[in-house]
């Protein structure tokens with residue numbers, strides 16, 4: 001199990017966790033799935049374990065990811081959805097053969113048609129994106145307040161006032177920046 005990614009199954013939104021694998025999009029962007037094995041790692045911690053991934057499959061994953069990013073960003077800003085992004089998301093959604101499985105203890109698992117089927121995993125992510133962009137799921141798409149991030153995230157807080165894609169990354173960084181700024185102005189004691 002990889003330690004490079006947090007466990008996304010605990011209340012995380014699959015589609016926006018996936019778009020978050022390219023972070024700091026408006027700063028020094030960091031590609032968190034630069035090679036096929038890293039996508040395998042990410043899918044594993046996301047409950048979509050595959051045994052292998054080819055370079056071509058990784059490229060398809062990037063294509064889907066960027067399309068979800070474009071559509072989710074437009075939705076968060078209440079702009080019209082880019083037609084090409086919608087097309088890509090739909091294509092990936094229909095091509096997979098993943099099945100939802102109910103476990104004896106009442107949790108949902110995804111069963112892919114084969115252990116090498118990255119396409120099946122991508123179809124689950126595409127369907128998840130459709131859920132949140134269409135408003136089928138309870139929550140609100142918003143953009144991270146960090147100017148170097150601006151990631152689309154899905155706010156399920158009661159007040160719908162979440163500002164950061166992740167508290168332990170963007171939220172803390174912003175807090176620290178504000179603290180340092182105040183310190184320079186002499187507003188915070190050492």
Ligand SMILES: [Zn+2]
Pocket residue numbers: 144145146149150151164165166170
């Ligand atoms: Zn952020």
